[in-house]
Amino acid sequence: QVQLVESGGGLVQAGDSLGLTCQASGRTFGNDALAWFRQAPGMEREFVAAITRNGGSTYYNPSVKGRFTIARDAAKNRVNLQMNSLRPEDTAVYYCAVTLLGLGRRNPHDYDYWGQGTQVTVSA
Numbered sequence: 001q002v003q004l005v006e007s008g009g010g011l012v013q014a015g016d017s018l019g020l021t022c023q024a025s026g027r028t029f030g031n032d033a034l035a036w037f038r039q040a041p042g043m044e045r046e047f048v049a050a051i052t053r054n055g056g057s058t059y060y061n062p063s064v065k066g067r068f069t070i071a072r073d074a075a076k077n078r079v080n081l082q083m084n085s086l087r088p089e090d091t092a093v094y095y096c097a098v099t100l101l102g103l104g105r106r107n108p109h110d111y112d113y114w115g116q117g118t119q120v121t122v123s124a
Helices: none
Strands: 002-007 010-013 018-026 033-039 046-052 058-060 068-073 078-083 092-099 118-123
Touching (some): 002 092, 018 092, 018 118, 033 078, 046 068, 046 078, 046 092
Parallel strands (some): 010 118
Antiparallel strands (some): 018 078, 033 046, 033 092, 068 078
């Protein structure tokens, strides 16, 4: 079993930066990947970015590439999402998730473990 806890959400203005953290605990797997998703009200859950367990490879949604950076902190067993140049359309609940199927998975149904989410609100 894997437990995931997100933190770092908040209210910011357009153009600001914000960092999210996902604290992981529990069992680990060799081929797993950790990802961030987001879900705005009335919208489907959307893939944001993913990283392999060793941090060697990353994968981004084109809508955030160049603005968001996903990174591993192996010593603390965390995955961070640094979000720069935020836009009102980035407003959503952000979730951390783990898949056992490796990197490159954008479908939420491929993910086995989820955190409770953290709210990010970007005002115009």
